Amino acid sequence: MKIAARHPVSKGRLSRSRLRELTGPLTAELVQEPGEFGLGRVPARLKPDSTTNLVCGFCSTGCGLTAHLRNGQAVNLSAAVEYPVNRGLACPKGWEALTPLSAADRATTPLLRNPFSGAMDAIGWEHALQVFTARFKRLMDQHGPESVGVLSTGQICTEEMAFLGALFKFGMGGLHCDSNTRQCMATSHVAYKQSFGFDAPPYAYADFEESDVLVFVGSNLCVAHPIMWQRVLRNPHRPEIIVVDPRKTETAMAATQHLAIKPRSDLVLLYGVANALTARGSVKREFVDKHTSGFEEFAAFVREFTPETVCAATGLNRAEFERFVASISGGARVSFWWTMGVNQGHESTRTAQALINLALMTGNIGRPGTGANSITGQCNAMGSRLFANATSLLGGRDFLNAKHRVEVAEILDIPLRRIPNRNSLAYDQIVERVRDGRMKGLWVIATNPSHSWIDHNALNEALDKLDFLVVQDLYTTTETARHADLLLPAAGWGEKEGTFINSERRLGLVKKVSRAPGQALADFHIFRLVAHYWGCGDLFREWTSPQAAFQILKRLSVGQPCDFSGIENYSHLDRSGGIQWPFAASHADTPEAAANERRLFADGRFYHSDGKARFIFEAPRPAVEQPDSEYPFALLTGRGSSAQWHTLTRTNKSEILRRLGPSELQIEIHPSDARDLGLRAGGRAHVVSRRGSLVATTLITATIQRGHVFLPMHDASTNGLTLAVFDPYSRQPGYKFCAVRLEPLKKHDGRT
16 A cells, blocks of 8 residues: 655745746746747747648657647648658648647646545645655665666657656666667667667668568558558559568558468568578678678578478468568569567567568668668657667667766766666566565656556556656546556647657657646656756756757767767758758768768668678577467457557547547457357457456458457557567567457346
8 A cells, every 4th residue: 555755845945937947838827938949839930820840749650740820829730741751641640639739638737646535636846846856765765776767758859858867867866767669669779789780770761662572571551650651652663562460451451462471470481581582592692791790600590491391380381482582582672671560579689680681681771772671669769769868878878888878977967977887677677676566666757558568457556566656647547647646747749849750760840839738847847847856957957948958969979870960950950851860960061961861871881890780590489378278369469540549548539530440449350260159240259368358349350360369459458468478688578469268248247
């Protein structure tokens, strides 16, 4: 049972001017101080009734949207016609991005749980920050600095991510800080870092249009990233489009080849393709010998993955496999793409690297229409990977590297001793410490793990064991917010300024085009308040605004592969339509840097000390949980519709988006399996795993294979079923596969 601490007495109230200095405008009633990009009522350079462009805050595509302003407030959105990412297109989420900001359940004032009634009582910011500071400091004093942790997000601005990570680790003295990027992109981060020497997605979106063969593995691009799919459809080369996915997704339906493999057999398939390409003589030896290391060992390793072995493991027939290999072998410009179907698996890092290996051995990297191309999930997961200061030091550096720690200390002008020489625990390890009682306090920012975390029933039991849980979010009603002891109301996308980094490494600008309700503050300003009340504000005296923080991030990027020091300021980003890194100051005037879309590794040099990429491989391992007589079905999970986003925290606020997705949870099942179980279309089924159960409406469809069922990730009950298994290198959860059973609901249970 949680026991509330006494509220500390303030040692001195902040003056109104000092509070405004720390936070900017607190409410619509306070003075609106216009900044160049809208810290006030309207950007100073804009007329009250005009338009301005900003980057969307949902997925990693990073589309440009045009906000239409009336009296300085955004009243509508449209797709930005000239923005190089989407070129006048937007998915349903982008068109409706303003709607969630006006939801009735917005958090408008700090809330503190009453220890007697259990209710959440409204309090002021000063009281909230006093409680925050006293409670966390007490836990750290009593149980050590590792007794508190942070779970953050890929949804806030890069400047905010960097500030949070620096504040928690360098200012507050904490260590264990991770973000929900761990759930979507940790695999690609680790795979690229190990293979290339740095987390560096090599492509530009132009490659969608310039490939003659596109291979999508575990990616339903049509639904998950519909604007990227539109770029594919603009390809003038009549490309071969190959989809590797157990389910016949919308993308697979549009493909020229669909390889409906058995779940979790993709690593065997890719090793078999590598072996077959070697046997065909399709290896680009000049490129491999000059620019890579480890190929001979890799070629010897994959010899055991014969066509017979591959077909037995994957369920493909020989003709399907041979056609796949021939397409890659015969392509002049082959690009390999993957998303969560690869990233969210028990051996996901090696699977991603198997795709990287195929690109390297065939020389399909660094040229137009090629690449080993991970498609990011959240709008700023790429910013999180580089600058969140979670398990990587700022700017893609390493906490274990003494030279890197010295660089960061000097750039930030802070004592070296404040920078940890150890890595943070990963998300799942933080959760495990909460479960076993070693972690007493948790600060959750802009994420909803009570819904999204794998096997979340166990997580929610653990949250109730915490002595102190702080949730910083837009809404009071999220599943996680309902567990909070203290709720801090945050401004959302469109109510603050900063930058996002999209899948193709493009920095795009977020602007304030709407007022945050009540006393809700931008995350950046909340972090400034925390620093002030904690007593470490002097360490962050230069972090006065997002624009000031952006200049700090530029300095942190210098000399790193992600160097963007050539970007002058937010105005430069705005007039350029975003800028891809690298964009170093020393090369900013070159024609290549000026190009609107750029890819990496055109010179064949990678980021390891020898300049070479590495072939990395490992024997495949069976999935931890297999279907059996008690749980005979393989449960697959994924995106439900292009109108839904993650935990529905925002998209469910829009009636339009709700109408574009199913009104109730549906489970897809093959007609033969439905007939065998006595399930009828539109009927109700009880779905049970070893961890939980749910009720879903039956959707009978041949797009799912026999022995498989599919549930969308967006429903909160789905992750009551999933199995908490993690890739050993990326620590990313394996959401995509576990065993379940189905049965019709009985009428006498009160269910139909």
